[in-house]
Amino acid sequence: MEEEDYKLLDQYLQDELSGDQKAAFRQRLKEEEPLAAELELRQQMHTYLRTKAQQPDLETAMKNLGGTYFSPVEKAAKIVPLARRRLYVGLSIAAAIALVLLVWNPFDSGNLYNAYAQHPPLALVEKGDALALAQQAEAAYGEKDYKTAYGLLNELTDLSSENIQLQLALGISALETGRTTKARQLFEELAEGNSALRNYGRWYLALSYLKTEEFAQAKAELQKLDDSDPALYDKATQLLEEL
Amino acid sequence: MQAHTDQHIIEAMRAGNFSILNKVYKDHAPTIRSWIIKNNGHEEDAQDIFQEAIIALHQKANDHSFVLTCPLGALIFRICRNKWLNQLRKKNKEAEVRNWEEERYKDESSLVPMLEAIEEEQIRQRKLDACFQQLSELCQQLLHLLISGVSSGEAAVQLGMNDANTVYRRKNACVGRWRTLYQAQN
Numbered sequence: 001m002e003e004e005d006y007k008l009l010d011q012y013l014q015d016e017l018s019g020d021q022k023a024a025f026r027q028r029l030k031e032e033e034p035l036a037a038e039l040e041l042r043q044q045m046h047t048y049l050r051t052k053a054q055q056p057d058l059e060t061a062m063k064n065l066g067g068t069y070f071s072p073v074e075k076a077a078k079i080v081p082l083a084r085r086r087l088y089v090g091l092s093i094a095a096a097i098a099l100v101l102l103v104w105n106p107f108d109s110g111n112l113y114n115a116y117a118q119h120p121p122l123a124l125v126e127k128g129d130a131l132a133l134a135q136q137a138e139a140a141y142g143e144k145d146y147k148t149a150y151g152l153l154n155e156l157t158d159l160s161s162e163n164i165q166l167q168l169a170l171g172i173s174a175l176e177t178g179r180t181t182k183a184r185q186l187f188e189e190l191a192e193g194n195s196a197l198r199n200y201g202r203w204y205l206a207l208s209y210l211k212t213e214e215f216a217q218a219k220a221e222l223q224k225l226d227d228s229d230p231a232l233y234d235k236a237t238q239l240l241e242e243l
Numbered sequence: 244m245q246a247h248t249d250q251h252i253i254e255a256m257r258a259g260n261f262s263i264l265n266k267v268y269k270d271h272a273p274t275i276r277s278w279i280i281k282n283n284g285h286e287e288d289a290q291d292i293f294q295e296a297i298i299a300l301h302q303k304a305n306d307h308s309f310v311l312t313c314p315l316g317a318l319i320f321r322i323c324r325n326k327w328l329n330q331l332r333k334k335n336k337e338a339e340v341r342n343w344e345e346e347r348y349k350d351e352s353s354l355v356p357m358l359e360a361i362e363e364e365q366i367r368q369r370k371l372d373a374c375f376q377q378l379s380e381l382c383q384q385l386l387h388l389l390i391s392g393v394s395s396g397e398a399a400v401q402l403g404m405n406d407a408n409t410v411y412r413r414k415n416a417c418v419g420r421w422r423t424l425y426q427a428q429n
Contacts (some may be wrong), residue, residue, distance in 0.1 A: 006415055043306070047364070048371040049390035050305040054259045058301055061261035062294050069272035070290035125349060230265050 001034055009035075013042055051211070067196055068229050114209045116239060117176075122169045141169055146176035164195045164230050175208055191224075199229045203236065215243050244353060256304040264297065271316050275323045284327065292330075295320040303364045313353040321358050374424035382417035389414060392403035 010026055011017050029036045123142045137152035150173035157163075157170055171186035187208060190201025202225050209218035222240050227233040255263035272293055275276050279289040296319050311318070375383065382401065388398045395407035395414075404410055 041425075042418070043308075044367060045371065045418065045421065046376070046390065047302070047306045047384060048368050051302050051368065052372075053387065053391050054301070057259060057261055061264050062297060065264055065272075066290050066294065070267050070276060070286055070293070104401075117366040213377070227265065230269050 001038060005038075009039055009042055012039070013046060064196075068231055074167050076226060090158060112239075112242065113207065116210065116235075117207055119172050119176075120168075122165070135170075143172065144176075146173040149173045150177050150179070164190060164193075164197045168197055168200060171201075171204060175204070175211065180208055184197055191221075199225055203232055206236070206239075210239075219243050244310070244312040246310045247312055247314060247353075250311045251302070251309050252315055253304045253309065257307070267297070267315070267319075271319050274316070274320065279323070279327055282327065283331065288327070288330075291317075292323050292326050295326055299361050299365050302368050303361045306364060309360065311357065313357050317354055318357050318361075321354060322361060325358070325362075331333050370428050371421075371425060374417075374421055374428065377424055378417060378421055381413075382420065385410065385414055386417055386421075 008017075008025060012022070017025060029039060037242070086230045122138050133152055133156055137149055137156055138151060138175050140148035141145075150170065153166060153170040153173055157166055167186055167190060171183045171190070174180075174183035174186065184205060187201045187205040191205055192198075193201070202221055206221035206225075209221060219240060222236045222243075225233055225236045252263055252267060255261075275293045275296075276286070276289040280286065280293060284292075299322055300319070328373060366383070375386075378386075385398060388401060389395070389410075393401070395410040398404070399406050399410045404413065
């Protein structure tokens with residue numbers, strides 16, 4: 001292969017040859033095996049480089065969707081760095097909510113809020129001082145004793161103010177115990193943030209307006225949902241139609 | 244062979260338009276999830292395997308000559324099935340796969356070559372990657388810049404080289420080195 005051939009290969013790969021030049025080059029490819037082999041290798045290198053360049057975007061997309069369609073369960077007593085743990089918890093609750101939304105049946109209940117307000121489970125038992133408190137909060141929440149749960153979750157929030165799952169559960173408990181203003185403030189923070197639960201913050205903000213029968217506001221919030229979470233987006237679309 | 248109607252998904256992935264994955268996950272993730280859980284796996288396994296399959300598809304999608312000639316769902320299912328069986332084989336648990344003969348997707352004649360193409364691409368990219376990692380930092384940067392559409396002139400400025408000609412010569416040297424390493428592997 002000549003120096004000139006490499007240049008030609010480059011131009012061919014970058015689609016810089018004219019029609020005639022291209023035809024002539026293709027004819028040479030049929031006749032010159034080393035040239036064809038070199039082209040094939042260059043194409044493979046390009047494929048690899050393009051894949052690598054897009055990898056970060058692909059990973060982000062998969063991470064977001066993974067939380068919706070899969071819900072990894074953490075192994076008990078396994079120590080995971082806090083940030084990762086939060087991500088898992090966030091993703092698993094997102095999936096749990098998606099699941100709840102998927103199995104929701106509109107003919108179950110006459111009241112629109114009750115029909116849609118099926119809350120995701122809570123799993124926040126962590127190691128350390130907050131353990132007993134977290135266990136109690138989880139139990140109360142699981143039994144739909146939102147009054148007790150609200151008190152306990154409030155205490156927990158003081159200990160770990162950055163836990164987004166906690167924040168959502170606290171908001172739900174506040175909503176269920178009539179603390180609408182507090183609930184909205186918590187949901188609003190989630191909705192305006194950048195976490196895995198931002199769409200759920202928005203969704204619950206809408207539900208809070210549904211509960212107080214302020215349908216115009218509920219609609220406005222639902223319309224702000226983005227489609228990064230397809231299951232939630234579908235439900236929101238459905239609810240919008242009913243409103 | 245004629246392209247399957249799912250070819251547009253491959254093209255979107257090729258263009259880096261990953262919002263198309265919403266549809267891919269929605270249509271196919273539940274099937275894979277339930278199959279793996281039924282066959283001795285956990286939720287995390289299902290997620291890992293599904294992600295690996297998407298990565299493998301994306302690798303092949305970037306081969307511009309690749310044309311999908313079978314339904315995407317059938318292909319994803321077969322990729323995942325093979326990956327999961329491989330893992331079980333490593334743990335000697337293959338015998339525990341109850342739904343070994345999954346009837347959901349009948350093998351189509353076009354499925355096998357697709358599957359082979361994807362597996363070959365994975366092996367090739369793994370090798371190319373191993374060699375690429377051995378190139379100098381400058382070579383790696385240069386090749387990345389050029390593939391992302393930066394012109395030779397701009398690349399010269401960004402990498403502190405004299406001019407586009409230097410970039411061109413340097414690039415050829417890098418590709419040459421990469422080729423030598425790669426061919427030594429095969």
